[in-house]
Amino acid sequence: IPRSSYYEADYRQGKALLRARRPYIVKNLITGACILAFTASVYIYTLRAVSQDDFEDVPVPSGPPPAGRRR
Numbered sequence: 001i002p003r004s005s006y007y008e009a010d011y012r013q014g015k016a017l018l019r020a021r022r023p024y025i026v027k028n029l030i031t032g033a034c035i036l037a038f039t040a041s042v043y044i045y046t047l048r049a050v051s052q053d054d055f056e057d058v059p060v061p062s063g064p065p066p067a068g069r070r071r
Contacts, residue, residue, distance in 0.1 A: 006017035013021075 006014050006020075008014050
């Protein structure tokens, strides 16, 4: 299998690949940080919204139905 010229013999990134990626590093980090912040904020909002509900309005069954009775 022919190796790409962007990687060295020990499969590390070569200088050409580092040069090609350099303009995008900052933009990719900013985009990743925004995605992470959005995901974390949705997760935290969901946990806080659910923790406020005490489920008092939900009827709880008293126990299992009798064995001889079928629906």
